[in-house]
Amino acid sequence: EAGVVQSPRYKIIEKKQPVAFWCNPISGHNTLYWYLQNLGQGPELLIRYENEEAVDDSQLPKDRFSAERLKGVDSTLKIQPAELGDSAVYLCASSPRNTGELFFGEGSRLTVL
Amino acid sequence: SQQGEEDPQALSIQEGENATMNCSYKTSINNLQWYRQNSGRGLVHLILIRSNEREKHSGRLRVTLDTSKKSSSLLITASRAADTASYFCATDPQGGSEKLVFGKGTKLTVNP
Numbered sequence: 162e163a164g165v166v167q168s169p170r171y172k173i174i175e176k177k178q179p180v181a182f183w184c185n186p187i188s189g190h191n192t193l194y195w196y197l198q199n200l201g202q203g204p205e206l207l208i209r210y211e212n213e214e215a216v217d218d219s220q221l222p223k224d225r226f227s228a229e230r231l232k233g234v235d236s237t238l239k240i241q242p243a244e245l246g247d248s249a250v251y252l253c254a255s256s257p258r259n260t261g262e263l264f265f266g267e268g269s270r271l272t273v274l
Numbered sequence: 275s276q277q278g279e280e281d282p283q284a285l286s287i288q289e290g291e292n293a294t295m296n297c298s299y300k301t302s303i304n305n306l307q308w309y310r311q312n313s314g315r316g317l318v319h320l321i322l323i324r325s326n327e328r329e330k331h332s333g334r335l336r337v338t339l340d341t342s343k344k345s346s347s348l349l350i351t352a353s354r355a356a357d358t359a360s361y362f363c364a365t366d367p368q369g370g371s372e373k374l375v376f377g378k379g380t381k382l383t384v385n386p
Binding site for chain 2: 165201202203204205206209217252254261262263264265266267268270
């Protein structure tokens with residue numbers, strides 16, 4: 162069974178440029194999460210989807226961040242414009258309903274210069 | 275905000291020794307989970323313990339949960355160099371938010 166797939170793995174951009182990250186969750190997993198992980202810290206939730214509905218986006222900085230999950234499968238996280246402080250790893254995770262366990266992708270490491 | 279706090283922040287041991295990591299949290303929980311993260315990789319789920327459980331085993335891993343003290347411990351027995359990683363506890367707070375809250379992690383180094 163394929164795991165959670167994220168791309169790109171690494172991205173270097175200059176500040177004020179846009180960037181987008183893509184996530185393909187494990188087949189059949191209804192719940193999808195985007196987490197932000199700063200260096201030396203644990204992951205912090207940005208947004209959680211149940212199918213195509215964003216059920217928790219309270220931690221998403223909506224002035225520059227946006228996300229979508231079309232057809233309840235793949236998801237895209239966008240930052241526009243990027244700031245220096247956005248340099249971090251963006252992790253996507255999925256879970257089957259009601260199991261509690263999260264399956265993470267390898268992450269997308271963003272560096273903003 | 276991060277509910278769980280792991281202790282110690284870093285731990286260095288020799289191969290074959292046991293490693294113990296602790297996690298304290300603030301609010302009542304439905305369950306507590308432990309994850310491992312190798313450098314530059316994603317997190318991997320290790321074990322989940324529910325609030326009505328006190329101890330759980332999985333291979334060389336033993337997790338305990340004390341809800342009265344709001345704390346958990348992860349014990350890795352007979353450690354191997356391959357166990358070198360960061361270990362995170364994550365809590366599922368009661369209240370229906372269904373949002374896992376991760377701690378800052380313990381960085382474990384197992385020296386061969």
